[in-house]
Amino acid sequence: RKEVEQDPGPFNVPEGATVAFNCTYSNSASQSFFWYRQDCRKEPKLLMSVYSSGNEDGRFTAQLNRASQYISLLIRDSKLSDSATYLCVVNNGGSYIPTFGRGTSLIVHP
């Protein structure tokens, strides 16, 4: 089983839709969690950290479920500019080495 797993998609949604991605991780000792966004042929950029109590940044909401070992990203009112690949990142704390998921592709169409 891979350490971090994501549904690669693509998720194809119309503008204005709400879409959610999940990411599962295998190491129960994982301590830090992030969502990154990567545009085609560009570097990954931090979208948001994921806190235990859940957190929101505008149209984006991130949740952590330690019992089931997954994190989620919810995007409300999708924009064309949200089209990208969303990477789940898990840090095991002790090693400080991040593990990246393969990413979930989102395509928002008019």
Added chain:
Amino acid sequence: EADIYQTPRYLVIGTGKKITLECSQTMGHDKMYWYQQDPGMELHLIHYSYGVNSTEKGDLSSESTVSRIRTEHFPLTLESARPSHTSQYLCASSESSTIYGYTFGSGTRLTVV
């Protein structure tokens, strides 16, 4: 805006050549990382460093080497480039605690012919 810089941005080089990919950051981050990523594929960690004079190999078997003589500089060297090394190479850095995540450079797209 970028605080982590990679050069060159693009490189086409012949088989057997020695190359060094440069990575510098101005944030004073202790930790630095090199990743390899093929188009549409996941990132693979090839080297990382916890600080000056610290270097470790990552998960991906690589014929490259790195050095960390200064905090801000983490170059990657391929002694003898091969077509299988054709890929995008991404450098990243983070603070000691890593709770603030990781900052990536723009990458070097390497083609070995």
